[in-house]
Amino acid sequence: MAPIDEDGFSLTHLQKATSYIKGKIPSSPRILIICGSGLGILADSLQSPIVIPYGDIPNFPESTIKGHSGQLVFGTISGINVLCMKGRFHYYEGHSLKKITSPVRIAKLLGVELLIITNAAGGVNQKYKVGDIMLIKDHINFLGFAGTHPLRGLNDDDFGDRFFPVNRSYDKNIRKIAVEIGQSLGIGPNLHEGVYAMVGGPNYESPSEVRALRTLNVDAVGMSTIPEVLVAKHCGLKVFGFSLITNECVADYDSEKQPNHEEVLAAVNSRTQQLKDFVIKVIEKCNFNVSKNENISSDVKLSNKT
């Protein structure tokens, strides 16, 4: 029995998009970077960029949120082939979780081995300040508690096993590299490792929700990221993720502060160069064997499931 394909998540459905992208790029990408709100500036670090608008890719979702431009950019960083999503998709936009995470499966089909995923998040941990970077060491998937999951439905064995672990989802070695790079860039005091929680959005948290998150040892809260990470783990990609803390969550019932998207984007804009330097140096230190930048193959098949 074929997996239910109403959301375009099966190998057959994704082949159209994969083949289209293969026809536009010279060789296989090794890394996929998913850019959070305002973080599309990370794509500006790519050498010899090839820009593919999402609207040109068959069956690809479209971005509808300010700060998400809707372009797939292929290029290199230190000679390593990188695919960058300038714009991601969110559950609150109305996309299904399968649709939101389909680019991760397409990246796997293109030969990607590592997902670098980023987001803008609210600081729940009171030690965190606006502009800090939090390396994600683990997550709490509140949507998953109720069974809202991109892999709900028949399992597609072409991509991964029915049941799979998500402890140690966020690569410890790359996090170690990132901490060292943060220190070398002078952002050590503003670099943390913490727990990211995803809620559905589109509203920001109530004071009581912030206080509840604190009791669960959540350090930052957002509206994305975890569905993509789960699908990446399912199909055997390595994952490294970080949040830019763009606002301090409001836990005071009488506070006049009101989180808003403009302040989120402004906080990202204030750290543009440091974020680009940080990501470039992390990729440089990941020791990808550049000689393994394989030429793109025309057929759409899954390399060995790792």
Ligand SMILES: O=P(O)(O)O[C@@H]1C[C@H](O)[C@@H](CO)O1
């Ligand atoms: O795509 P991310 O998770 O970075 O965007 C965050 C969550 C909401 O989409 C938006 C709220 O300001 O920022």
Ligand SMILES: Nc1nc2[nH]cnc2c(=O)[nH]1
């Ligand atoms: N849920 C949530 N997502 C965010 N993205 C950026 N800031 C926030 C926040 O405070 N809460």
